[in-house]
Amino acid sequence: MPKANTLFLNLLETRALWIIAQKPLHGYAILKELNRNRKRKTTNGTL
Known part of the structure; x- marks a missing residue:
């Protein structure tokens, strides 16, 4: 199973x-x- 961070980045992409x-x-x-309607905000560096 993928790690949580990897899964988050795949969903983000x-x-x-x-x-x-x-x-x-x-x-x-x-x-x-x-970031609209999200609790966990994406930063410039992540994107």
């Missing part, structure tokens, strides 16, 4: 790609979309 597929966005806008 998938979600980021899904957001980009909806409409073209720049990095900061993608980060804002990722």
Whole structure:
């Protein structure tokens, strides 16, 4: 079974790609979309 951090990053990548597929966005806008309605915030370094 994958470690929790690896699983989180895989889900983060998938979600980021899904957001980009909806409409073209720049990095900061993608980060804002990722953090909308989330308790665990994604930082610039993670993205």
